[in-house]
Amino acid sequence: MRSASVSVAVLSFTLFGSHPGMLTAQGPVAQSTRHQRPPGSESSGGSGAVDPGPRPGAANAGGALPGLNGGEQNVFNESLSVFMEVGSVSGTVPGEEGVGLGPTFNGNSCAQCHAQPALGGSSPGLSSPQNPVANPQVALANANGATNTVPPFITADGPVREARFIRNRDGSPDGGVHGLFTVAGRSDSGGCSLAQTNFARELSNRNVIFRIPTPTFGLGLVEATPDAVLRDNLANNQRVKSSLGIRGQLNTNGNDGTVTRFGWKAQNKSLLLFAGEAYNVEQGVSNELFPNERDVAPGCLSNGSLEDITHMEESGTAAQVSSDLVSFSMFMRFLAPADPGPSSPSVQNGANLFNAVGCALCHTTTLTSGKARYPALSNVTYHPYSDFALHHMGGGLSDGVRQGNAGPDQFRTAPLWGAGQRLFFLHDGRATDLVQAIRAHASQGSEANVVINRYNSLSSSQAQDLLNFLRSL
Numbered sequence: 001m002r003s004a005s006v007s008v009a010v011l012s013f014t015l016f017g018s019h020p021g022m023l024t025a026q027g028p029v030a031q032s033t034r035h036q037r038p039p040g041s042e043s044s045g046g047s048g049a050v051d052p053g054p055r056p057g058a059a060n061a062g063g064a065l066p067g068l069n070g071g072e073q074n075v076f077n078e079s080l081s082v083f084m085e086v087g088s089v090s091g092t093v094p095g096e097e098g099v100g101l102g103p104t105f106n107g108n109s110c111a112q113c114h115a116q117p118a119l120g121g122s123s124p125g126l127s128s129p130q131n132p133v134a135n136p137q138v139a140l141a142n143a144n145g146a147t148n149t150v151p152p153f154i155t156a157d158g159p160v161r162e163a164r165f166i167r168n169r170d171g172s173p174d175g176g177v178h179g180l181f182t183v184a185g186r187s188d189s190g191g192c193s194l195a196q197t198n199f200a201r202e203l204s205n206r207n208v209i210f211r212i213p214t215p216t217f218g219l220g221l222v223e224a225t226p227d228a229v230l231r232d233n234l235a236n237n238q239r240v241k242s243s244l245g246i247r248g249q250l251n252t253n254g255n256d257g258t259v260t261r262f263g264w265k266a267q268n269k270s271l272l273l274f275a276g277e278a279y280n281v282e283q284g285v286s287n288e289l290f291p292n293e294r295d296v297a298p299g300c301l302s303n304g305s306l307e308d309i310t311h312m313e314e315s316g317t318a319a320q321v322s323s324d325l326v327s328f329s330m331f332m333r334f335l336a337p338a339d340p341g342p343s344s345p346s347v348q349n350g351a352n353l354f355n356a357v358g359c360a361l362c363h364t365t366t367l368t369s370g371k372a373r374y375p376a377l378s379n380v381t382y383h384p385y386s387d388f389a390l391h392h393m394g395g396g397l398s399d400g401v402r403q404g405n406a407g408p409d410q411f412r413t414a415p416l417w418g419a420g421q422r423l424f425f426l427h428d429g430r431a432t433d434l435v436q437a438i439r440a441h442a443s444q445g446s447e448a449n450v451v452i453n454r455y456n457s458l459s460s461s462q463a464q465d466l467l468n469f470l471r472s473l
């Protein structure tokens, strides 16, 4: 716990919040709102409480983990520049020396999509206090002469998005990412004239869902957390969870049964695997994990596969020898979690309410990594605000896509660390406002319904404290 609460009215929350194991189905909320809610007020969700918006000031994220040794720090610095590298079809465009863009793509650099509030983060945007920029996908559609149409779900003031289709043309399940753009028309296209996917048709068939980038801060700690820690954490507070309708299930890897934890549906096992997939899916770069081009079309194979390799024949720095894949994953592995902003009595009270209302039953406050090869990642207690488990979130959030054990309406509890400086929320980026994001948790079939009812019964000042707490993360 941080400092003791100063407000008498919230004292019961303070005590309660410090013992999450004592949560009860009734909780202190009902009890306290009897005193707190103005008589006759039918308001819900503390109407009047507003999201303070993305926290201004310096980005509290983007640096290396504390405790890296000199060599590890060098690897971090070098691999950061690989993460920032911009790609073009054959690496021939000045300033765009990465090799292998396309034939289809959503972006041309990891850092293009993972940018807010610092490199490695989530979608950039115009409302950023740190670095206000328009969605880079708008300009990318026509960069270097490309002739793509900007799909209607990509807007200057909206989030970076990727698009997945729910079904194939024959009605069978799809779920995969469909590249927004092709290299056709680019000066470096090598004559590739692959037509852009017809998003208008798929949109009118209600067949398109979206995903926004998740931030990668602190993910080395998540990767270094043993399966048993996640299983035990999910099993904690079972009685309270079930009394509130909260279940949860870990996503697992088909072949070895171990816990997968990365991505909106916890669909991917490791940072290396995610990097390999992202390099291939987002940028079109064939690599040692995903060796095949995605949308092969005549005249579109400008480079031989693999476009990214380990340079075993070279001697040089780590980044010169290793594949880009390995550099990407080392950067993310050594990237520190976002630091919280300043605390205050309101933030402190909000933290207590976050526990008391039951948010923390899914958004687990604290986990500990296991014994790790790198001391900076070994046995570290961290605060992800996620159980990394899947929960049914109801029809309102369902995207109709299955990934591993995750069904259409199941999502990984979104980690809330760094939420204070985020611009867009929920898997498809539909919310820019925390209140909207919280309300969207409630719909038929959602495991969060009871908790959201409890949130809705908070007084305005309590709801404000909760929002202030979220913006302090």
Ligand code: HEC
Pocket (backbone or CB within 6 Å): 106, 107, 108, 109, 110, 111, 112, 113, 114, 160, 161, 162, 211, 212, 213, 214, 215, 216, 261, 262, 263, 264, 265, 271, 274, 275, 278, 279, 282, 283, 328, 329, 332
């Ligand atoms: C066009 C935008 C875009 C680009 C470019 C991009 N990403 Fe992502 N990234 C996303 C989206 C969208 C997701 C969420 C995908 C999902 O779960 O469906 C994501 C998720 C991730 C995650 C999962 C993080 C977590 O919290 O579990 C990792 C890791 C990641 N990206 C790494 C990379 C790397 C490495 C690169 C460069 C090779 C890259 N990304 C390039 C959009 C992008």
Ligand code: HEC
Pocket (backbone or CB within 6 Å): 246, 357, 358, 359, 360, 361, 362, 363, 391, 393, 397, 411, 412, 413, 414, 415, 416, 419, 424, 425, 426, 427, 428, 434, 437, 438, 441, 447, 448, 451, 452, 455, 470
């Ligand atoms: C049953 C588990 C569960 C409970 C209870 C729960 N959440 Fe969530 N939360 C999730 C899941 C799953 C998502 C991701 C949903 C999606 O993107 O479709 C999420 C997303 C969020 C987001 C958006 C984060 C992002 O990265 O976009 C915020 C903010 C949030 N929750 C806050 C809260 C607060 C505050 C409470 C308590 C009032 C709460 N949640 C209760 C499971 C839960």
